[in-house]
Amino acid sequence: MSTHRPTPGHPDPASPWVFATRELGRRPGNMRTYTRRIDAPAGPIPLGVDAIAVPPGAPIELDVRMESVTEGVYVSGRAHAPVSGECSRCLDELSDEIDVALSELFAYPDSVTDETTDEDEVSRVVDEMVDVEQIVRDAVVLALPLAPLCRDDCPGLCPDCGEKRADLGPDHGHETLDPRWAALRERLPAE
Numbered sequence: 001m002s003t004h005r006p007t008p009g010h011p012d013p014a015s016p017w018v019f020a021t022r023e024l025g026r027r028p029g030n031m032r033t034y035t036r037r038i039d040a041p042a043g044p045i046p047l048g049v050d051a052i053a054v055p056p057g058a059p060i061e062l063d064v065r066m067e068s069v070t071e072g073v074y075v076s077g078r079a080h081a082p083v084s085g086e087c088s089r090c091l092d093e094l095s096d097e098i099d100v101a102l103s104e105l106f107a108y109p110d111s112v113t114d115e116t117t118d119e120d121e122v123s124r125v126v127d128e129m130v131d132v133e134q135i136v137r138d139a140v141v142l143a144l145p146l147a148p149l150c151r152d153d154c155p156g157l158c159p160d161c162g163e164k165r166a167d168l169g170p171d172h173g174h175e176t177l178d179p180r181w182a183a184l185r186e187r188l189p190a191e
Helices: 112-116 133-143 179-187
Strands: 018-020 031-039 052-054 059-069 072-086 093-107 129-131
Touching (some): 072 133, 093 112, 093 133
Antiparallel strands (some): 018 129, 052 072, 059 072, 072 093
16 A cells, blocks of 8 residues: 655645645636635644644634635635633633634746745745645734733732732732841741
8 A cells, every 4th residue: 555645845635734726727816715624733833832822633724715816826714723721820721712814825836926036935836736734823823922811810820829819818928028137037026
């Protein structure tokens, strides 16, 4: 039994992130819409940032429109997915959903755009296919907060005891004594 292995740098036609553009032709104005449900990739690079990300295997809903334009294929649409992580103040687990807009030109080979831009400046149509995984990753990462919060007014943790301030009473506090006065305190009678 042989398994299909994509050529490095070429889209894998078996990948759910890859869309064929052959039906569009190269006639500007031709358009196709697609809806796909894709499992978030599992691997060393999460779909998100350290504190919050789309969990591996979580469903990502893609609604994309591909339109043939003079210089390539313009991909637009939306991606919707659940996200989970931890609050940057109290460290509680949190979950939410994210909905991001997608917008990218994939340049045709030998087009003016292809010839006048560096390899990493614009996406490319390769073998009449476009791979949208990187544009989804970029949109998700840019939309996620770097310091997610369980709620806007999360009070965080007490810096002295490490307990959640939300669980502590309003009179919670820790006496801090300047170490230079510690010897004097030992000589004073306790109240």
